Amino acid sequence: MTMTGAARRPAYRDALGEPRFRVLFATRTVAIMADTLRMLALSVLVYGRTGSPLLASAAFAAGFLPQVAGGTLAGALADRLRPRPLIAGAYALEAVAALALALLDLPIAAALALVALIACATPVFAGATNRLVAEVLTGDAYVLGRSLMTISAAIAQLLGLACGGIAVAVLGVRGALLAATAAYLAAALLVRLLLPDLPPAPPPASDGGAADGTDGADGGRRRSLVKESWAGTVRLLTDPVVRPLLLAQWLPSAFCAGAESLLVPYAAVRGFGSGTAALLLGCTVGGMLLGNLAAGRLLSPPARERLLVPLMALTGLPLLPLALGVPAPAAAALLLLAGTGLAYELGIQRPFVDALPEDGRGHAFGLLSTGLMTLQGIGPLAVGALAEFVTVGPALAAAGVLILAVTALLRPALRRSVPAP
Template identity: 55%
Template structure:
């Protein structure tokens, strides 16, 4: 458990060589993964002309994470983080090469992506555990913020450059570039990142994973912190999935949808940087309910049909609100038993990815009946309910 309470700086975080290596490897991995997903979606849509299958290819790696996280979560504490993370990078490189060189049928391509998705939570859990073992106190919070910012930035670059790469090179070279990116991430990690101590095995992984998941969800404090980190991003992602039909319903030019989609991750980048830099540890935790409200309130205003520039500004403000996650990092870490940190981070990643996969599906079905604007506004209202719940819990702390 962390005990330090003083503020840290990003310079302190990047002064740690192991964190620098992990940060660089994960950034390259995220950019390569974004390019790979985009390319596969393009190929599937080109071969089938089915918007549904194209969207399924884009999200095929999300929902299977639920199975991997629940059934294998204990492995994040029983297997060396170095081995888990390196294995994940090499597995994704292998899949990218297979998709590029073997040109499997659509069903086989989706099966490969789903299989990798099952194991993704283990890599995320091992990464969280390695960061927690490398950085302490407020440096840990800023380290998690830096990784979050690198993920958002890498996704933005991957999406922007990915479309150009697929258009200029074609799908096969683009997938080979993605494969090279995964291999580069593996090389950076294996050469410069360290490891964390791993306790001895205590029993079958499946049984321990199921027992550990039930124990974490039965703990009132851990469960509340998990839900607060799962639900607002799920509603936010569901709202993002409706921005293209939202722009179309307003008759805005085609490029406007791209600006709307870029606004939330851009706002999140700015929010993580400023909140992490300007607020101290206690200030971030106190600000968390207000930042969640900032995430939800602008989404509710989109139902009023604002002009395009105002809609972009509202979405950027909502993205800024996602920096609320910084205020929950240390409370969540402190709620985890030291011997189950990897499992806790795996469960956190599992829930976030699964719900972010379900959110667009459920909100898309609702938008078929109500229209995109009202559904986005309802998502914003749901986020405000989460903010109110967290505020009430702050006033009446949960005692373990």
């Protein structure tokens, strides 16, 4: 993108100055709010009809865990198809699903299956969105653009939860689902009207046609979608540079999600006052927002990459004292500090994009999204199961130990994948 001065460091306004990024940024923010509103309303609906906490939690998980199938077996679509119809169509499909949940008296199993089916498509259009961001923003402007999307996603989730509670109380569950439908339709319409009709990614120079009987790109034919997606997934996961960068984005966030899932019982066990659990959860999100803003505005790109490993360790280290009987203000401060460590992800963004094959960026971003969503669903289950045996405080500390262990194990590979400035 155009820079006003050769020596000036890019700022957030440079990312927002790119019109295509603005469209993707705004519509993804609206869609995340709609996702949160839909999940909350569906969970309330399921619990109200069944009285089952397990099925109510399944209403949340149904939107995440099935993404592993879409990301693994259909991820190549993010590069094969033109992004505008793909992204707009995905939001329209989300709207149809939310409308069906609002208007049709579906059995619980059918409602959860519908959400799970739609979730399979999420990695595909998420991959296409992030591929476009990497194309329209370059250098540090891309890193700051990703930071903005992370920040807006957290804010959108908080607003979705807050507005969702109000919407369910005022409009009822079905009215809240209709509001989510309207938000999805708005996102689809904005993409269709404002995003240029850009081409798909170039086909691979050679897709190994001899292995499966097709001619490859030069012969005008491509592998089947599933074969191409599986081959791309294997290629990414076996790449010695890409693999540690994926794991570094997946694993710490999974254990952080596990720790967050225990904050409500932690506040209860510790005997903190009413509303303290919400404060503790807010400290984690607030720390993440502060860390991203500080790293994005105050640190140079080389400094962010140099601090990647220390910041990753910072996400786990403050969790260790929670095994002890710390008072509520100290717990809040520790969680705020742990949240700031999540800014380590900014140091990964440039090396990650640089390591990706140009013909498979959309697939790679879809795989990244798949791993994040899947492991953030598994992390709370694993840490929660541990808490059943060792109690909540030690389980929170164990999540911190796991983050530190991952940091130590990935450190050599990250040092190779992220060259010293």
